[in-house]
Each structure stands twice: as structure tokens, then as C-alpha cells.
Amino acid sequence: MHRFANPAQFNRLADRILPWAKLVLAASLVYGIYLAFLGSPPDQYQGESVRIMYVHVPAAWMAMFCYLVVAGASFTEFVWRHPLAILAGKAAAPIGATFTALALITGALWGKPTWGTYWQWDGRMTSVLVLFFLYLGYMAIWRSMDEEDKAGRAASILALVGVINLPIIKFSVEWWNTLHQPASVFRLDGPTISADMLWPLFMMAIAFKAYFVLVFLYRMKLEINRRKLSVLRMSRVTG
Amino acid sequence: MTDLFDMGSVGPFVIGAYGVTAVALVALAVLSLRANKAAAAEVERMRPKRRRKPDEGDS
Numbered sequence: 001m002h003r004f005a006n007p008a009q010f011n012r013l014a015d016r017i018l019p020w021a022k023l024v025l026a027a028s029l030v031y032g033i034y035l036a037f038l039g040s041p042p043d044q045y046q047g048e049s050v051r052i053m054y055v056h057v058p059a060a061w062m063a064m065f066c067y068l069v070v071a072g073a074s075f076t077e078f079v080w081r082h083p084l085a086i087l088a089g090k091a092a093a094p095i096g097a098t099f100t101a102l103a104l105i106t107g108a109l110w111g112k113p114t115w116g117t118y119w120q121w122d123g124r125m126t127s128v129l130v131l132f133f134l135y136l137g138y139m140a141i142w143r144s145m146d147e148e149d150k151a152g153r154a155a156s157i158l159a160l161v162g163v164i165n166l167p168i169i170k171f172s173v174e175w176w177n178t179l180h181q182p183a184s185v186f187r188l189d190g191p192t193i194s195a196d197m198l199w200p201l202f203m204m205a206i207a208f209k210a211y212f213v214l215v216f217l218y219r220m221k222l223e224i225n226r227r228k229l230s231v232l233r234m235s236r237v238t239g
Numbered sequence: 240m241t242d243l244f245d246m247g248s249v250g251p252f253v254i255g256a257y258g259v260t261a262v263a264l265v266a267l268a269v270l271s272l273r274a275n276k277a278a279a280a281e282v283e284r285m286r287p288k289r290r291r292k293p294d295e296g297d298s
Binding site: 101214 | 272
């Protein structure tokens with residue numbers, strides 16, 4: 001793992017991955033949008049509004065995945081003191097916050113025609129809102145301190161404590177009464193959704209994952225450049 | 240298959256969901272890319288220039 005602790009080596013690896021991420025993103029997005037609008041039928045009960053599912057569900061998956069990346073990076077920083085791990089958490093947080101906000105907004109837009117309301121304080125929606133606040137808190141801590149190392153450690157503690165929210169999000173639909181339907185894709189007895197709807201869902205999930213890789217690598221390069229800048233500025237001040 | 244221009248009363252919700260998603264993701268990608276380019280240019284500008292060796296002439 002420490003093989004990629006060297007920023008120059010990481011940048012070389014990122015430069016090799018970036019073109020592939022762009023290619024996968026373009027191909028899966030075009031095909032996913034085609035399937036979402038033209039290659040899948042309207043739902044028997046929800047009608048055309050089911051098409052919102054193809055952005056809402058992958059956004060919700062990504063919101064949780066990005067948090068795992070942030071928490072994993074925080075754990076790696078705490079245990080192994082990996083120099084790039086803390087930057088990885090910082091780079092992933094805005095992407096996760098964006099996907100969480102999108103999950104909330106697209107969920108509200110799906111909820112209005114389906115349930116008759118934009119918002120309900122039920123377990124799933126409230127725990128996803130908490131996830132959004134965790135991201136905001138994590139990013140606020142980074143900005144609140146001048147010393148990056150201290151800020152990173154404090155933000156990491158919040159990220160690790162917040163991991164408890166992930167199983168709450170996942171199982172909230174089983175633990176409490178909710179408007180949300182129970183899990184219909186990742187189930188022990190297999191998905192309960194028709195294959196016509198699973199394909200666009202997975203294609204959009206691949207597109208969002210490729211988007212994450214692309215933007216995450218650019219943001220990692222950005223954080224590495226910011227570190228270099230602070231070192232250069234310090235060396236100028238000290239003479 | 241659906242008629243993109245005739246999704247009935249749910250049309251604005253569907254288009255709104257995809258529109259918000261597109262705007263947010265494109266904005267984040269563009270901002271990240273531009274910030275990285277600006278930071279990389281700043282690093283290049285601040286990096287100490289390599290001094291010429293005495294035998295390297297102007298010609």
C-alpha cells in the first residue's frame with residue numbers, strides 16, 4: 001500500500017487510469033440514458049416516474065460508497081499513517097456530499113408523484129439527511145483549522161464515528177415503518193426487479209462509479225498540488 | 240419505449256431529477272478540473288527555476 005505513498009508515483013498511476021475512466025463513463029452514460037428512457041418500460045403502478053429510479057438509486061449507492069472511501073481513508077491514516085490516505089478522504093468527501101444531495105433531491109422529486117409528498121421524516125430519509133450533514137461536518141472541520149494535519153485527524157474522527165450511520169441507512173427500511181420499499185436489488189434471494197429495469201440501473205451505477213473515479217483522481221491531484229504549494233510557500237518564507 | 244416529450248404530469252419531475260443530476264455532476268467535475276489546473280500552474284510558477292551552468296550560453 002505504501003508503494004503509492006509517493007505523490008509522483010500516484011500521479012503517474014492516475015494519468016494511466018484517467019483515460020479509461022473517461023471512456024467507461026462516456027460509454028456507460030450514453031447506454032444507460034438510452035436504456036433509462038427508451039430501452040425500459042414504464043412501471044405498472046408508478047408509470048413514467050419510475051425513470052427517476054435510474055438516477056436516484058445509483059446516487060444513493062454512491063453516497064454510501066463515498067462515505068466508505070472517506071472512512072476507509074481515515075482509518076488508514078490513523079493506523080498506518082499513509083501520507084496520501086488523509087488526502088483521499090478530503091478528495092472523496094465533496095463527491096459523496098454531491099451524491100447524497102442528489103439522492104435527497106431526486107428522492108423528493110420521485111416521492112411527490114409516487115407518495116404525494118416530497119419529504120417524510122422516516123428512518124431512511126432522515127438517516128440519509130444525517131449522512132449529508134456528516135459530509136458537511138467533515139468538510140467544515142477541514143476548513144476550520146489552519147494546521148492541515150490537525151484538521152485531517154479531527155475530520156477523520158468524525159468520519160469514523162459516522163460509520164455507524166451506514167447500517168442504519170441500509171436496514172432502516174426493515175427496522176421501522178417507512179414509505180420506502182424494502183431492498184429489491186441486493187437481496188439474498190436475488191433481485192425482485194425485472195431485468196428490463198435492472199440493466200439501466202446497473203449501467204447508470206457503472207457510469208456514476210466511473211464518474212467517481214474520474215473526479216476523485218482529479219481531486220487527489222489537486223490536493224497533492226495544494227500540499228506542494230504550501231511547502232513551496234513555506235520554503236520561500238523561511239528563505 | 241417512452242415518448243420523451245409526453246410523460247404526462249410526471250414529466251417535470253423526471254426531467255427535473257435528470258436535470259439537477261446533470262448540472263450538479265458537471266459543475267463538480269468542472270470545478271475540480273479547473274482548481275487542479277490552477278494549482279498545477281501555480282506550483283509550476285513557484286517552483287525554483289533551474290540555474291544555468293556557466294558553459295550554457297545564450298545562443
